[in-house]
Every structure is written in C-alpha cells, then in structure tokens.
Amino acid sequence: MTFQKGFIWGAATAAYQIEGAAFEDGKGPSVWDMCCRRPGFVKDGDTGDIACDHYHRYKEDVAIMKEIGLQAYRMSVSWPRVLPDGTGRVNEKGLDFYDKLIDELLNNGIIPYITLFHWDYPYELYKKGGWLNPESPEWFAEYARIVVERLSDRVKHWITLNEPQCFIILGHYDGIHAPGLKLDKYDIFQAIHNTLLAHGRAVETIRQYSKLPCEVGIAPVGNTYIPETSSEKDIKKTRDVMFACFEDNLWSNSWWMDPVYFGKYPEDGLAKYERWLSQIKQDDMKIIHQPLDFFGCNIYQGVRVRFSDEKPLKFEYVKNKPGYDQTAIKWPVTPEALYWCPRFFYERYGKPVLITENGLSNTDWVSVDGKVHDPQRIDFLYRYIKELKRAAQDGVEAKGYFTWSLMDNFEWAQGYNERFGLVHIDYTTQKRTIKDSAYWYKTVIESNGDVII
Numbered sequence: 001m002t003f004q005k006g007f008i009w010g011a012a013t014a015a016y017q018i019e020g021a022a023f024e025d026g027k028g029p030s031v032w033d034m035c036c037r038r039p040g041f042v043k044d045g046d047t048g049d050i051a052c053d054h055y056h057r058y059k060e061d062v063a064i065m066k067e068i069g070l071q072a073y074r075m076s077v078s079w080p081r082v083l084p085d086g087t088g089r090v091n092e093k094g095l096d097f098y099d100k101l102i103d104e105l106l107n108n109g110i111i112p113y114i115t116l117f118h119w120d121y122p123y124e125l126y127k128k129g130g131w132l133n134p135e136s137p138e139w140f141a142e143y144a145r146i147v148v149e150r151l152s153d154r155v156k157h158w159i160t161l162n163e164p165q166c167f168i169i170l171g172h173y174d175g176i177h178a179p180g181l182k183l184d185k186y187d188i189f190q191a192i193h194n195t196l197l198a199h200g201r202a203v204e205t206i207r208q209y210s211k212l213p214c215e216v217g218i219a220p221v222g223n224t225y226i227p228e229t230s231s232e233k234d235i236k237k238t239r240d241v242m243f244a245c246f247e248d249n250l251w252s253n254s255w256w257m258d259p260v261y262f263g264k265y266p267e268d269g270l271a272k273y274e275r276w277l278s279q280i281k282q283d284d285m286k287i288i289h290q291p292l293d294f295f296g297c298n299i300y301q302g303v304r305v306r307f308s309d310e311k312p313l314k315f316e317y318v319k320n321k322p323g324y325d326q327t328a329i330k331w332p333v334t335p336e337a338l339y340w341c342p343r344f345f346y347e348r349y350g351k352p353v354l355i356t357e358n359g360l361s362n363t364d365w366v367s368v369d370g371k372v373h374d375p376q377r378i379d380f381l382y383r384y385i386k387e388l389k390r391a392a393q394d395g396v397e398a399k400g401y402f403t404w405s406l407m408d409n410f411e412w413a414q415g416y417n418e419r420f421g422l423v424h425i426d427y428t429t430q431k432r433t434i435k436d437s438a439y440w441y442k443t444v445i446e447s448n449g450d451v452i453i
Contacts, residue, residue: 002450003392008111008400009445010072011065011422012357014118014162016048017409019078021055025093028084030120031130031171031178032412041180046415052407053430055097062104064423064432065406069442072111074356074402075101076118076162079143086122087139095150102154112155113402115219116144116202118162119171119178119412126179131168131191131198137287141201145209152210159356160202163221163298164195169250176413185276188250193280196259196288203290218260219296219356222253224341226302226334228318237307241315242344245269253345261349263289294399295345298357302337327380329361329418335383339391342398346391352399353391358384359404361411361418366433372424377437385444386452403441407432 016032023029036047054061065073080086081094105112117140121130125139133139148158170177173188183191203216225242227234243254245268254266255273263285270277308314325333342353360380364372381403392398408421416427422438425431443451 002448003389003398005448007398007448008072008354008402009441009448010070010074010111010113010400010402011068011406012074012402012404013054013076013406013409014115014120015076015078015081016051016118016120017405017411018052018054018407019081020048020050020053022047022049024055025097026084026091027078027094028080028086028091029123030078030080031123031126032120034123034126035178035180038180042413043415043417046410046417048410050427051410052425052427057430058097058101059104060432061407062101062108062110064434065105065110066108067434068422068438069445070110070406071445072113072157072400072402073105073406074113074115074159076115076120077147078120079117080120080122080124082146083122083143084124086125086128087142090146095146098147098151102151106154111157113157113159114147114151114155115159115162116140116147117160119167121167121179130179131172131194132183132187134194136194137197137201140198141205144202144205148206148209152206152212152214154212156210156212156214158206158210158214158216159219159296160199160206160216161195162219162356164192164199164218165221165251165256168192168195173250185250185273186278189273189276190278192256193278193284196256197284199260200288200290203292204287207290215293216290217292217294217296217351217354219298220253220256221298221357222256223249223251224299224302224337226304226336226340228304228306234307237315238305238340239344239347241305243348245272247272257349259285259288261289261292261295261351292351294354295349295351296354296356297341297345298404299337299341299355300358300360300404301331302334302340303332304334327360328363329414331360333360333380333383335387337387338384339387342388342391342396343394346396352397354399355388355401357402357404359420361420364408364419364424364435366424366426370433372433372435374435374437377422377435378440381437381441381444382452385449389449389452
C-alpha cells in the first residue's frame with residue numbers, strides 16, 4: 001500500500017532563517033533581530049542579517065526546488081517585512097518580494113503553503129507588550145488580511161502559527177529564544193490565550209478575504225509519547241498521557257489544541273492551572289474555535305513511557321540505552337514518533353494530518369569530489385517516512401509530508417552550527433550544493449513513497 005493519491009511532498013523553511021536582507025527595502029526589525037545583538041544570546045554571535053540570502057537568490061532556490069522535484073514548498077512571510085511597525089503602514093517592497101516568489105514557485109509547478117507567523121515578531125509591537133497585549137490578536141488579524149488580500153489570488157494553503165509552544169515557552173518563559181523573557185505563569189497563560197485568539201482571528205480573516213477556495217491549519221509542536229510495548233493497555237495509557245495536563249509541563253498538547261479543535265480548554269488543565277488563569281471572555285472560545293482543514297504536525301522525536309499498574313497515569317520515561325542513536329543536535333532518533341503522534345492526533349481531533357516539519361541536523365560538508373554525501377539523513381528520513389506510511393496503512397488520513405529543511409539555515413539560538421537542509425549552504429560564498437539526500441528524496445516523491453518498503 002502506498003500513500004493516498006494526491007499526497008503532497010515538499011520541504012519547509014522560515015523567513016528569518018533564510019531570507020537575510022534584515023534591514024533592506026523598508027523591513028522593520030523583529031525580536032530576533034534584537035536578540036541577535038544581545039551578547040551571548042546566539043551561539044558564536046551569529047545573526048540572521050544575511051542568512052542564506054534567499055531574498056536576493058530566490059530564483060536560484062526555486063530552480064533547486066524544481067530540480068529536486070518538490071511538489072510543494074512551505075514558507076513563511078516575515079511580518080515586519082510587510083508591516084515594519086507591526087500595524088499600519090504597509091511596506092510595498094516587502095509585499096513585492098512575496099509576490100515575485102509566489103509567481104516563481106507557480107511558474108515552476110510548485111504549490112506554495114504559506115505560514116503567516118514563524119517567530120519573527122515585529123519589534124515595534126514587542127515594545128507595546130507583544131503577545132501580552134490584549135490587542136495582539138487584532139494586530140495579527142490586520143497583518144493576515146494584508147497578506148491574504150495580496151497573495152490569495154494564487155495561494156490556497158495557509159498555516160496561521162508555527163509551533164506556538166516554542167515561541168511562547170522558549171521565548172517568554174525559558175528565555176532561550178526571542179524575545180528572551182522569563183515571565184511568570186500568570187503572564188505566560190495570558191500570552192498563550194492571546195496567541196490562540198490570534199490564531200482564531202487569522203482563520204476568520206483568511207476565510208473572509210481569500211480570493212480562492214482555501215485550506216487552513218496550524219502547525220503545533222508538543223510532547224510525543226511512544227508506548228513501551230504494543231499492548232492495548234500501554235497504547236491506551238500512552239494516548240491518555242499525550243493529552244493530559246501536568247502542572248510542571250506547559251507543553252501539554254490538549255491545553256494548546258483542545259481550544260482550537262474543540263472550543264474549550266481541557267478540564268484537567270483548568271483544574272491544575274486555575275490559579276494562574278485570567279478571566280476568559282464570553283466569546284473567546286468561539287473566536288479560537290474556527291473550522292480547520294488539517295492538523296499540522298512538527299515532529300522530530302518522541303519519548304518512550306512505561307506505566308505503573310497502581311495509578312492510571314503514573315508513568316516514567318524509559319531511559320535511552322547507552323550510546324543511543326542521536327542526531328548532530330543531540331536529539332534521539334525515534335522513528336516511531338511519526339507513527340504514534342499522527343495516530344493519536346488523528347484519533348483525537350479527526351482532521352487529516354499534514355507533517356509540516358520532520359528532519360535532522362547532520363554533520364554535512366562538501367567532500368573533495370565537490371558533493372555532499374549525507375547517508376545518515378537518507379537513513380533517518382527513510383525510517384521516519386516508513387512509520388508515517390504505517391500510520392496511513394492503519395487508518396490515519398495522512399495528507400502530506402514536508403521535510404525540514406529545504407536548505408541549511410540560521411538555526412535560531414544555535415546560529416549556523418546545525419545543518420538541517422537538503423541543500424548545503426556555504427555561508428561565506430552563498431554557494432548552494434544539493435546533497436545526496438535531496439536526490440534520494442526526489443525518488444521518494446516520484447514514487448509517492450513506494451521506494452520506502
């Protein structure tokens with residue numbers, strides 16, 4: 001059995017990680033522009049000022065996508081490139097760039113999937129309180145309207161937010177991502193709620209202003225749990241844990257996604273987080289709970305869990321064996337995550353699953369023959385896609401797969417020290433070298449996954 005007819009194969013990027021041109025053509029600063037200038041915030045003092053210079057080299061990059069055989073390209077739009085102040089004045093040169101990029105993709109037979117927000121929050125809005133400001137959902141809706149009005153005569157596929165758990169928890173609670181804050185839980189839960197409201201307002205806006213019939217989703221990341229055994233008891237308990245709320249864990253899948261898909265926060269979360277919650281207005285959940293067409297999944301790893309017989313949700317993490325398989329960024333290699341995570345999300349929310357990110361950081365370099373040989377990436381992708389295929393065979397409606405990433409890029413606080421791409425970037429010369437894994441991925445696309453058995 002293969003993937004369904006019409007299954008989408010693509011690769012993904014984010015604006016700040018590849019575009020560069022951080023201060024060109026009227027673009028405003030983002031919180032990442034700000035944090036890159038904070039000593040010690042980004043490894044080696046790296047910045048996204050130039051990154052992959054995609055802003056100037058997009059035609060070359062689209063030609064590479066075509067050579068690889070990509071059917072679709074998941075990209076993000078830079079909010080401060082379009083609205084330098086976050087609201088109000090529109091930067092036409094910024095919109096022109098995305099106009100030209102969309103046209104170039106379509107002229108090469110590549111379907112654009114646009115993510116409206118992938119972490120580069122406008123600095124001018126950060127100074128007004130950012131996601132803590134009660135007006136932030138309306139700011140986001142205004143930005144969404146401008147982008148949709150301009151591009152939706154050609155773009156049909158939209159994603160509102162990428163990994164809201166990361167930009168809120170890592171950026172506002174742990175302080176290791178932009179804007180580098182360490183807020184208390186009272187503020188964090190308010191920021192979460194405003195972010196979910198922003199998602200809902202964006203969905204309303206996309207559907208109201210889209211010139212073409214459209215598909216809309218969100219791309220969360222959360223905790224992925226893998227049962228230690230395949231017994232029905234362990235599977236059921238693992239599913240329960242996937243959607244349980246824990247007082248010491250703000251990454252709960254249900255806390256972030258139940259409001260989006262069910263229109264309510266989970267009861268166990270309300271009980272555990274009650275003392276930190278602000279009043280939820282009467283219409284808030286109606287705004288958050290908008291009809292969506294798919295469930296985006298960003299999945300890189302999972303953790304195996306073992307259960308106690310005494311208590312229903314008493315569990316422990318199964319310790320990795322000594323010398324366990326891991327990627328260059330020290331994440332464990334757990335292909336089963338691409339089976340269990342789509343399965344559990346599909347069973348709970350009933351929406352087609354789109355893998356919006358999956359891949360690995362590897363130790364890639366240009367060999368003496370001028371090529372980039374990355375057999376580990378090929379092996380990694382093979383193992384993970386095989387598990388997604390198994391999920392599809394077991395009844396999960398798998399819509400598509402986007403590998404992360406199209407090209408090596410600025411990896412946030414890790415700077416240029418991690419290489420996730422199908423295409424190698426020499427950051428000094430900006431030379432692109434297509435890796436072996438990209439040519440292998442082309443065979444996967446051409447066979448609709450049949451080469452993976």
